[in-house]
Amino acid sequence: MRYASLFWEYIKNYAKTRLTYRADFWIEVLxxxxxxxxxxxxxxxVFQHTPSLGGWSEAEVVFVYGFFMIxxxxxxxxxxxxxxxxxxxxxGEMDRVLTRPAHSLYQVLLENVDPPSLIGSFVxxxxxxxxWFQLDLPFQLLDVLVMLLLILGAVLIYAxxxxxxxxxxxxxxxxxxxxxxxxxxQNYGRYPVNIYNKMIRFVLTWLLPFAFVGVIPASxxxxxxxxxxxxxxxxxxxxxxxxxxxxxxxxxxxxxxxRGAGS
Amino acid sequence: MLAIDVKxxxxxxxxxxxxxxxxxxxxxxxxxxxxxxxxxxxxxxxIPQGEICGYIGENGAGKSTTIKMLTGILVPTSGELKVxxxxxxxxxxxxxxxxxxxxxxxxxxxxDIGVIESxxxxxxxxxxxxxxxxxxxxxxxxRLQLGELLNRPVRKLSLGQRMRCELVASLLHNPSIxxxxxxxxxxxxxxxxxxxxxLMQMNREQGTTxxxxxxDLQDIEALCSRVIMLDDGRIIYDGGLDDLKNRWSKxxxxxxxxxxxTQLAKLRQLTESLDVTWSMENEVTAKMWLPHAVNVSxxxxxxxxxxxxxxxxxxxxxxxxxxxSIYSSGSASTAKETV
Numbered sequence: 202m203r204y205a206s207l208f209w210e211y212i213k214n215y216a217k218t219r220l221t222y223r224a225d226f227w228i229e230v231l232x233x234x235x236x237x238x239x240x241x242x243x244x245x246x247v248f249q250h251t252p253s254l255g256g257w258s259e260a261e262v263v264f265v266y267g268f269f270m271i272x273x274x275x276x277x278x279x280x281x282x283x284x285x286x287x288x289x290x291x292x293g294e295m296d297r298v299l300t301r302p303a304h305s306l307y308q309v310l311l312e313n314v315d316p317p318s319l320i321g322s323f324v325x326x327x328x329x330x331x332x333w334f335q336l337d338l339p340f341q342l343l344d345v346l347v348m349l350l351l352i353l354g355a356v357l358i359y360a361x362x363x364x365x366x367x368x369x370x371x372x373x374x375x376x377x378x379x380x381x382x383x384x385x386x387q388n389y390g391r392y393p394v395n396i397y398n399k400m401i402r403f404v405l406t407w408l409l410p411f412a413f414v415g416v417i418p419a420s421x422x423x424x425x426x427x428x429x430x431x432x433x434x435x436x437x438x439x440x441x442x443x444x445x446x447x448x449x450x451x452x453x454x455x456x457x458x459x460r461g462a463g464s
Numbered sequence: 465m466l467a468i469d470v471k472x473x474x475x476x477x478x479x480x481x482x483x484x485x486x487x488x489x490x491x492x493x494x495x496x497x498x499x500x501x502x503x504x505x506x507x508x509x510x511i512p513q514g515e516i517c518g519y520i521g522e523n524g525a526g527k528s529t530t531i532k533m534l535t536g537i538l539v540p541t542s543g544e545l546k547v548x549x550x551x552x553x554x555x556x557x558x559x560x561x562x563x564x565x566x567x568x569x570x571x572x573x574x575x576d577i578g579v580i581e582s583x584x585x586x587x588x589x590x591x592x593x594x595x596x597x598x599x600x601x602x603x604x605x606x607r608l609q610l611g612e613l614l615n616r617p618v619r620k621l622s623l624g625q626r627m628r629c630e631l632v633a634s635l636l637h638n639p640s641i642x643x644x645x646x647x648x649x650x651x652x653x654x655x656x657x658x659x660x661x662x663l664m665q666m667n668r669e670q671g672t673t674x675x676x677x678x679x680d681l682q683d684i685e686a687l688c689s690r691v692i693m694l695d696d697g698r699i700i701y702d703g704g705l706d707d708l709k710n711r712w713s714k715x716x717x718x719x720x721x722x723x724x725x726t727q728l729a730k731l732r733q734l735t736e737s738l739d740v741t742w743s744m745e746n747e748v749t750a751k752m753w754l755p756h757a758v759n760v761s762x763x764x765x766x767x768x769x770x771x772x773x774x775x776x777x778x779x780x781x782x783x784x785x786x787x788x789s790i791y792s793s794g795s796a797s798t799a800k801e802t803v
Contacts, residue, residue: 218576298539300565
């Protein structure tokens with residue numbers, strides 16, 4: 202309850218500071234959408250050369266992409282901690298966070314909320330609905346509930362992975378190289394994993410479970426394929442809880458190793 | 465009850481060794497070597513509730529590291545530590561509710577939003593009720609004259625204004641212990657005095673325990689009944705400021721202004737029986753240096769009988785000089801032996 206009211210306070214302050222720079226706000230929204238649009242165009246171009254990708258049709262892959270945009274948007278809103286290492290560890294702002302009575306990760310997340318990213322989620326939802334009609338999928342009310350559960354699981358997976366990634370800064374001096382690497386790997390999860398070789402598939406499913414953010418949960422709603430990824434779909438929330446717990450554990454353990462900066 | 469109880473506290477950092485040159489950097493890439501640096505070396509001290517204690521030492525002596533351990537930011541390598549009844553790094557979230565922290569070099573406030581909004585946010589973070597918050601804020605605002613600043617964003621405040629706001633921010637939840645890390649750094653004398661008066665008053669009226677680090681010994685003189693001096697991670701002095709002065713100052717100086725031209729030889733002759741030294745400033749002024757063993761009245765009596773005096777000034781060695789000599793000698797205990 203208290204954490205919820207804190208959240209609201211921070212959002213209000215975000216609004217006060219950011220909305221005063223209107224142009225900046227819209228530019229961010231626009232660049233976010235452009236970035237997602239480019240990815241989508243890439244998918245469309247691929248399908249101009251081939252009718253199906255590993256047994257997946259164009260509409261299905263776009264559907265997966267639409268699904269992916271929802272948890273990704275939510276994640277980007279609450280976990281935009283790309284500059285954690287530089288701002289909180291190198292500059293020592295973690296000092297301030299640690300002298301306040303709320304969980305340190307929660308404070309760091311709140312100080313960096315980025316609501317414009319949520320627009321990506323809405324666009325993703327629209328894309329998904331359009332594909333739903335195009336693919337002529339059956340619709341039940343239960344689907345909506347399952348969808349929410351899967352989205353939540355996917356967000357947790359992302360959150361856990363990036364929490365763990367940020368927590369590495371507590372252990373190592375400058376883990377700058379890892380973030381772009383992860384950023385590239387995460388993109389693989391949006392496409393049907395059966396197009397990759399076994400090794401990459403295994404990594405994407407079980408080690409860095411980005412497949413659980415895109416293709417696996419989305420396949421629950423699509424026609425069954427030969428290798429039937431949808432069997433794994435309901436594992437998404439479980440994976441989410443496991444990955445997030447690991448990330449949180451790594452964070453809590455890492456905070457104890459925080460060394461401060463300068464005087 | 466003890467506000468702070470520290471026993472054999474130690475903090476070690478492993479610092480990466482950087483070898484020289486390009487070849488060194490290449491070697492570092494594959495095999496790193498680490499140095500263990502001990503910033504705080506098994507220190508022990510206790511601070512009772514309601515005391516204002518100064519924590520001084522050269523740059524890099526380990527002051528900030530100690531403060532960070534006491535406030536729960538850093539986890540000590542070894543030793544026992546109890547602040548306000550808590551082990552700071554274990555029950556961090558509960559513990560920090562009872563302390564206030566001001567880092568002079570770093571802002572606690574949000575840069576872009578108005579001061580009052582920062583305060584409101586802190587109110588939520590610390591779970592202070594609206595009524596308590598209003599009451600406390602009004603008191604503090606009136607006391608520190610912040611009235612017209614409250615709606616300005618922090619980035620538009622001067623350093624003095626910001627520091628007063630920082631103080632208010634750290635006190636909104638009515639902490640029983642206040643940690644101040646160089647609170648007067650870079651401030652002008654008016655703001656410094658104002659902050660000192662304020663801290664003094666708060667200590668007197670509410671019994672707030674204050675631990676402050678500073679390089680400005682006037683802060684210590686104005687505020688602290690007790691001083692802990694740190695050098696190279698060890699405590700080299702722990703006691704009253706007067707004690708420190710009495711023990712380490714070797715004597716005092718008396719400056720005389722005479723009615724007429726006076727010879728050095730004559731002055732020396734007058735005080736023959738005493739262990740004092742004379743030096744002439746100019747033809748009519750002379751300085752007499754006398755160690756603590758010699759009474760001022762005895763010395764004066766000798767001089768007064770022999771020459772006509774216009775003016776007398778007694779000059780105490782000031783704290784700056786004393787502390788400087790302790791810093792440069794490295795340790796207060798070695799200084800003691802040489803006295």
